[in-house]
Amino acid sequence: xxxxxxxxxxxxKSFGKNHVMQGVNxxxxxxQITVIIGxxxxxxxxxxxxxxxxxxxDSGSVLFRGEEISTMSRKTRELFKRNFSYxxxxxxxxxxxxxxxNIALPLTETSLFSKQEIKKKVETRMxxxxxxxxxxxxxxxxxxxxxxxxxxxxALVTEPSIVLFDEPTTGLxxxxxxxxxxxxxxxxxxxGFTAVIVSHEIPDIxxxxxxxxxxxxxxxxxxxxxxxxxxxxxxxxxxxxNGQGDFREY
Amino acid sequence: MITNSxxxxxxxxxxxxxxxxxxxxxxxxGLLHIFTFPWQILKIIEHIWFxxxxxxxxxxxxxxxxxxxxxxxxxxxxxxxxxxxxxxSAVALTLIRELGPVLTGIMITARAGSAIAAEIGVMxxxxxxxxxxxxxxxxxxxxxxxxxxxxxxxxxxxxxLFDVIGIVGGYITGSLLLGINGGxxxxxxxxxxxxxxxxxxxxxSLVFAIVVTTVCCSQGYFTHLQTRGGFGAKGVSYSxxxxxxxxxxxxxxxxxxxxxxxx
Numbered sequence: 001x002x003x004x005x006x007x008x009x010x011x012x013k014s015f016g017k018n019h020v021m022q023g024v025n026x027x028x029x030x031x032q033i034t035v036i037i038g039x040x041x042x043x044x045x046x047x048x049x050x051x052x053x054x055x056x057x058d059s060g061s062v063l064f065r066g067e068e069i070s071t072m073s074r075k076t077r078e079l080f081k082r083n084f085s086y087x088x089x090x091x092x093x094x095x096x097x098x099x100x101x102n103i104a105l106p107l108t109e110t111s112l113f114s115k116q117e118i119k120k121k122v123e124t125r126m127x128x129x130x131x132x133x134x135x136x137x138x139x140x141x142x143x144x145x146x147x148x149x150x151x152x153x154x155a156l157v158t159e160p161s162i163v164l165f166d167e168p169t170t171g172l173x174x175x176x177x178x179x180x181x182x183x184x185x186x187x188x189x190x191x192g193f194t195a196v197i198v199s200h201e202i203p204d205i206x207x208x209x210x211x212x213x214x215x216x217x218x219x220x221x222x223x224x225x226x227x228x229x230x231x232x233x234x235x236x237x238x239x240x241x242n243g244q245g246d247f248r249e250y
Numbered sequence: 251m252i253t254n255s256x257x258x259x260x261x262x263x264x265x266x267x268x269x270x271x272x273x274x275x276x277x278x279x280g281l282l283h284i285f286t287f288p289w290q291i292l293k294i295i296e297h298i299w300f301x302x303x304x305x306x307x308x309x310x311x312x313x314x315x316x317x318x319x320x321x322x323x324x325x326x327x328x329x330x331x332x333x334x335x336x337x338x339s340a341v342a343l344t345l346i347r348e349l350g351p352v353l354t355g356i357m358i359t360a361r362a363g364s365a366i367a368a369e370i371g372v373m374x375x376x377x378x379x380x381x382x383x384x385x386x387x388x389x390x391x392x393x394x395x396x397x398x399x400x401x402x403x404x405x406x407x408x409x410x411l412f413d414v415i416g417i418v419g420g421y422i423t424g425s426l427l428l429g430i431n432g433g434x435x436x437x438x439x440x441x442x443x444x445x446x447x448x449x450x451x452x453x454x455s456l457v458f459a460i461v462v463t464t465v466c467c468s469q470g471y472f473t474h475l476q477t478r479g480g481f482g483a484k485g486v487s488y489s490x491x492x493x494x495x496x497x498x499x500x501x502x503x504x505x506x507x508x509x510x511x512x513x
Contacts, residue, residue, distance in 0.1 A: 054380050081386040092381035095372070106385040109392070158385075 005030040011060035022218030038215035044198040085160035091151040093139040100135040125153040144171035165197040283391035293396040302404030313412040317419020338438030341420030350413040355458035359497040363466040367493035370470025371486035405459035469493035
């Protein structure tokens with residue numbers, strides 16, 4: 001079996017007395033779509049932020065191609081980050097910039113593309129995500145679903161090799177939700193990027209995933225294919241994917 | 251009881267030292283990134299517009315009334331000694347050496363500094379700063395460096411504007427309203443102000459520019475690390491208040507230190 005692209009080994013992370021990760025072990029493989037599921041507040045976004053170096057673990061290791069992320073030199077980390085794009089749960093669009101400037105930002109600030117090239121790339125993404133005509137609007141003037149698509153366009157405009165999606169379809173209607181899932185799948189096949197998706201869209205998200213991991217009480221309690229998780233008879237896993245359980249825990 | 255008190259003093263001291271260190275690293279990183287390529291000329295111009303140009307009206311208003319009240323107070327003080335002819339010197343030196351830079355700094359803090367702290371604070375809590383990091387954009391370079399350059403350019407100009415308008419204000423009160431000879435007022439201004447006074451005021455305005463921008467930007471930037479004022483919107487409001495209060499206090503502290511060093 002090939003070695004993982006990103007690997008969590010016994011990772012622990014606490015915020016004060018809140019022990020979010022209590023020994024996470026997880027493998028993410030190249031060119032695959034890996035979906036992370038789990039209850040709200042179980043630490044899925046925190047896990048994602050460890051991958052891109054926005055947070056560092058208290059103990060354990062987070063490895064990228066076998067190299068510890070937290071101890072990378074500044075230069076290596078810069079090169080490492082160039083591979084990534086991140087789509088935030090709350091979109092993290094810049095309120096003071098218009099939609100065009102928001103999508104173009106990763107290109108205008110970090111690369112040496114000409115204005116024309118940047119314009120072409122941005123317009124292509126806007127067309128693919130059906131947000132043409134919003135260039136001069138500001139994020140506050142758009143609906144939740146439109147903002148989601150702008151954030152997605154910004155995440156994909158740099159043509160990254162690894163994309164981290166933090167609940168990419170929250171707030172979208174079923175048609176657009178399926179559209180986004182299909183788009184992630186088709187881009188993943190077209191460009192061959194590795195995708196890590198935190199999602200609650202069960203079972204729809206399983207349609208596009210090659211690998212699923214479930215985070216529960218600070219640990220990964222399941223890793224495997226979508227078919228395997230659907231057939232899993234571990235109580236915590238099956239009750240979660242079937243939407244059963246004690247709501248007071250949430 | 252005693253152990254608790256010692257613990258509290260210890261943790262307070264550690265927090266203060268940590269905060270101070272963080273702000274100094276923030277400042278040095280911001281200074282360093284001013285000189286990294288590509289230059290952020292457009293962003294600097296944009297911030298000069300916000301910090302400098304848009305503060306002109308408030309600076310002119312403050313300047314004219316400060317000058318007028320100085321003229322009024324100065325006249326009734328000097329007339330007791332039969333020295334009302336010295337009003338021009340009194341107004342000009344007070345403004346150029348002290349009130350010009352200090353009041354300009356405080357007014358810019360109130361108008362632009364608070365807005366900067368709030369804007370950056372909102373960027374922090376809405377993960378916009380995290381987004382910059384994921385895009386491999388240095389947030390300090392993107393957020394702080396252009397504002398620092400814009401302030402260093404804007405503060406001296408606004409201070410000069412304040413001084414000139416203030417002197418005109420003193421002229422309006424002293425000469426037009428209270429009847430001092432206008433020629434004497436202007437002659438006293440020209441006669442008493444020397445280059446050292448202007449240099450002192452200029453140095454103060456530069457230092458205040460760095461202090462105000464660093465304090466306001468860092469308060470917004472580190473909003474998520476403060477725990478005393480609450481989180482989210484409350485955290486931003488706490489950071490904004492802190493930014494304004496700390497900037498104003500530091501302006502007065504540095505004013506004393508610079509005056510002491512220059513005299």
